Amino acid sequence: MTKSEFLLKLQSSIKDIPDYEKALAYYSEMLDDRMEDGMSEEEAVTSLGSIEAIRGKLIDETALQTIIRSRSSVPLTATAIVLIILGFPLWFPLVLTALILLFTLFITVMLLIMTAFLILFSFALSGVVMVITSPFMIAANPLAALFSFGAGLASVGIAMLLLYPAIYFAKGLWSLVKLAGRAIKSIFVKRRVS
Amino acid sequence: MDAQLRRGILDICVLAALRGGDSYGYKIIKDISPYVDISESTLYPILKRLETSQYVSVYSVEHNSRLRKYYKITQAGQERISEFLGEWQEIMGIYEFIKGGNAQ
Numbered sequence: 105m106t107k108s109e110f111l112l113k114l115q116s117s118i119k120d121i122p123d124y125e126k127a128l129a130y131y132s133e134m135l136d137d138r139m140e141d142g143m144s145e146e147e148a149v150t151s152l153g154s155i156e157a158i159r160g161k162l163i164d165e166t167a168l169q170t171i172i173r174s175r176s177s178v179p180l181t182a183t184a185i186v187l188i189i190l191g192f193p194l195w196f197p198l199v200l201t202a203l204i205l206l207f208t209l210f211i212t213v214m215l216l217i218m219t220a221f222l223i224l225f226s227f228a229l230s231g232v233v234m235v236i237t238s239p240f241m242i243a244a245n246p247l248a249a250l251f252s253f254g255a256g257l258a259s260v261g262i263a264m265l266l267l268y269p270a271i272y273f274a275k276g277l278w279s280l281v282k283l284a285g286r287a288i289k290s291i292f293v294k295r296r297v298s
Numbered sequence: 299m300d301a302q303l304r305r306g307i308l309d310i311c312v313l314a315a316l317r318g319g320d321s322y323g324y325k326i327i328k329d330i331s332p333y334v335d336i337s338e339s340t341l342y343p344i345l346k347r348l349e350t351s352q353y354v355s356v357y358s359v360e361h362n363s364r365l366r367k368y369y370k371i372t373q374a375g376q377e378r379i380s381e382f383l384g385e386w387q388e389i390m391g392i393y394e395f396i397k398g399g400n401a402q
Contacts, residue, residue: 127342130323133366134338137324140362158339165343 107135110149117155217274224266231259310382316371
């Protein structure tokens with residue numbers, strides 16, 4: 105086996121061990137020094153022993169926590185941190201947009217609920233006002249007064265009829281907001297579990 | 299020899315080999331092997347450990363158009379050798395006691 109063949113085989117055997125590049129450089133230096141000392145390439149490679157034995161020694165000497173730390177992908181790598189910082193102009197507007205969209209959705213739902221109750225309130229208010237003011241119109245225009253009284257009653261009636269649908273409408277929209285919130289949360293939970 | 303004991307002794311042997319001057323991996327092995335059996339794969343973790351404990355410092359020198367890593371013993375490394383010799387003074391006393399039983 106030549107030196108480069110040996111190093112290639114060694115690399116593929118130990119590349120899952122932390123800091124394996126250093127070990128590779130070390131063995132490369134050892135081979136060069138042995139050859140310089142008069143050994144043939146073949147002899148130098150043979151004298152280092154089997155690749156499996158080298159791998160075993162390296163694993164024995166590497167602390168378990170170092171291996172676990174290098175295996176788990178949870179902590180951010182230097183590359184990831186650099187990417188996050190460099191990507192700031194890209195991801196920041198996107199995150200901001202998402203937040204603004206969510207906020208807008210929330211405001212829209214709130215306004216819809218408010219609108220429903222405002223319509224209801226305006227029916228009720230106008231109805232009450234028309235009923236109360238109708239007696240004062242009898243002298244000037246009895247027919248109009250009667251109409252006002254009737255319309256007022258109808259208006260109050262509509263308001264009363266609309267009360268329950270409005271409440272259901274609000275409740276429905278609110279549960280939609282809650283559902284959206286849960287969906288957003290579940291994205292993060294799933295990501296954390298996996 | 300007990301593996302743990304051997305490991306501790308080899309660390310000191312490598313430090314002792316550097317006392318005479320900065321050296322590199324292959325030369326360290328050649329210097330030590332007349333006294334203790336040491337292989338490349340044994341030396342590698344020792345050098346790494348000594349570097350982490352700051353008993354040696356490392357620098358690279360260009361040699362025949364490649365880089366060779368040289369190791370230099372630090373003040374802490376020198377102190378580690380003295381400490382080891384002191385410990386062994388004690389152990390030698392215990393050795394005499396175990397061997398001869400003429401402590402009286």
